[in-house]
Amino acid sequence: MTRREFILAGLGLLGAAAAGGVYSYVHRPKFGELPSGDRLKRMQASPHYHGDHFENLVPVPVMSEDEGGHENRFVATWKFLFGDKKGLVPAHPLPTEKTNLLALPREQDAVVWLGHSSFFVQLGGCRILIDPVFSSYASPLWFINRAFAGSNVYTAEDFPEIDVLAMSHDHWDHLDYPTVMALKSRVHHVVCPLGVGAYFEQWGFAKDSIHEEDWDTEIKLSATLSVHILPSQHFSGRFLKQNPTLWCGMAFITPKRSLYYTGDGGYGAHFKVIG
Template identity: 60%
Template sequence: MKRRTFILGGLGLLGAAAAGGTGYLHSPRFGRPFRPERLARMQASPHYINGRFECLTPVRGLEGDEQSLLTGWLKYFLEDKTERVPDAPLPSKKTDLWAQHQDEDFVVWMGHSSFYLQIAGRRVLIDPVFSSYASPVFFANRAFPGSNVYTAADIPEIDILIMSHDHWDHLDYPTILSLKDKIRDVVCPLGVGEYFEAWGFAPEQLHEEDWDTDIEVYPDFHVHVLPSQHFSGRLLKQNATQWASFAIVTPQRKVYYSGDGGYGAHFRTIGEQFGGFDLALLENGQYDRQWHRIHMLPDETAQAATDLRARYVLPAHNSKFALARHTWQAPMQDLATASKGAAWHLLTPEIGEKIPLWAPDGFPEWWNRTE
C-alpha cells in the first residue's frame, strides 16, 4: 500500500465508519464502476499507465517518511486550529446573477475554487461547492462563517459546467444535484463523466476529454482540456479518474483555470501555446512544503502566472475550507507580497463580488481587516 493511500485511506475509513459504515460507502456520492465504453477510452489515453492516471512527469504527492507524515496528519486533526479559521464571518458581497445582462463579460469568485463566469454571451460555472462542508462526513472541512454566500437558487441557467476533478472540495454531490436541471453542457476530464451519468445527466451533455483536447462547445466558443500536476480520488482508490486545467477561448478573450495542482513546466507550455491570457484563475491555498508537488506554494503561483503570460490573476482554493496547516490569511498575504513588481495584476475581490473582465478595479486587503 502506498504511503499516500495508507494515510488518506485510513482517515477516510475512520470518517466513513463514523458516518454509518459500509452502507454509507454505497452512497451515490462516491460514484459507481466505470461503464466498459468509458473505461476503454480512459485506457487508450497515453496518461493512463498501469491502471491509473499519471502526471506528465510522475510526482510523489507527499514528501517525507511514513512516520513523519502520519504524525503530521495527527497533529493537523488534534492541534489547535484557531488561526486556520477566521474568528468572525468573512466579508462578502452577493451579486444578483439573475439580474446581470448576459452580454456583459465578468467573473464572480464564490469562495474556494468556485467561479461564475459570463463570457461571449455564455454562462459558465466552475467547480461549484455550495455545501457547508467539503468531505464525505459533515463534521470535517466545514466552510468558514460568511464564505457560503450562494445556493443553487441564486444561479441562472448555465451553458457550461466545468469540473476539474473529483475531490470533495470541487465535485460536490448535493450541489450538482441541485443544479442539474439548469446545466446544459458539462466539460470534464476522462472518467469524471461517470459521476454525472450516475447522477442523472444524459451522455450527450458530457464533453469528457483527455488533456490537450480542444472542445468547440458552441460556435467560436472553445474550452481546452489541459494538463495539471495533481491527483484524484474520493476515498481509497487514487488516480482512477483524470484531473485537468482549462482554457476558455473566444474571439475576444482568453481565460485560464488551473484547477488544483503543483507547479510544473506545463504552465510555460500553456502560456506559449495560447499566447497569454486575459485572466488566470490560479490555485493559491491549502499548501504545505510536504505536498507542494500537488498544491502550489504562493511563490509558485506567482511564477505560474508569469509563465502563463497572464494579464490579471484571481487566486482560488483559499478562504473557505481549512485543508492545510497555514493560517487562513496566509495565501492572500503571501501572494500579495509575491505579486509586487510582477508583470501581471493581482485581483483580490471579496467572495461574491462582481469583477468586469475588461477593466477590473483595485481591491482592499479584506483579509487583513481587524475591525
C-alpha cells in the same frame, strides 16, 4: 450457550452491523461509482494512464517524506483531521459581497469568485460555472473540511441557466454532490477530464450533455465557444483509490476573449507550455 459464547456472539453481531453500516454509507450516491466499460477502456488508452491510475506529467509525491525517507502519510492525515487548528480558522465571519447573478446581462463579460475554487463566468454570451461548492462542508463527513463562516453565501437558486458546468477533478472540495444535484436542471453541458463523467452519468445527467476528454484536447461546444482540457499537477479520488480519474485545467476560448483556469494543483513546466 455459555456466557463467553454469548458475549462473542454479541460482539460478532455488532461487528457485522458496523461493517454493514460502513458498506451502506460508502455506497451512497455522493461517493459516485468508478469508471467501467467503454469509459474505462477509453481511459486506459490515454498516455497518462498507467496500470490502474492516472499520473502527472512529472512525478510528484502526494505526501512529503520524513528524515528517514519514509512516507509519513498516516501522520500527515492524522494532523489534518485531528491536529491543532489554532490560527487556521478566522475568528469572525468572512466579509462577503454577494453579486446578483440573475441581474447580470448575458452579454456582459464577467468573473465572479464564489469562494474557494468556485467561479461564475460570463464570456462571449456564455455562462460558465466552474467547480461549484455551496455546501457547508467539503468531505464525506460533516465535521471535516467545513466552510468558513461567510464563505458559502450562494445557493443554486442564485444562478441563471448554466451553459457549461466545468469540473476540474473529482475531489470533494471541487465536485460536490448536493451542489451538482441542486444545479442539475439549470445545466446544459458538463465539461470534465477523463473518468469524471462517470459521476454525472450515475447522477442522472444526459449522456449527450457530458463532454469528457484527455489533456490537450479541444471541445467545441458552439461556433463561439471552445473549451481546451489542459494538464494540471494534482491528483484525484473520492475514497480509498488514488488517481482513478483525470484532473485538469481549462481554457475557455471565444472570438474576443480567452480565459485560463489552472485547475487545482502545483506549479510545473506545463504552465509555460500552455502560455
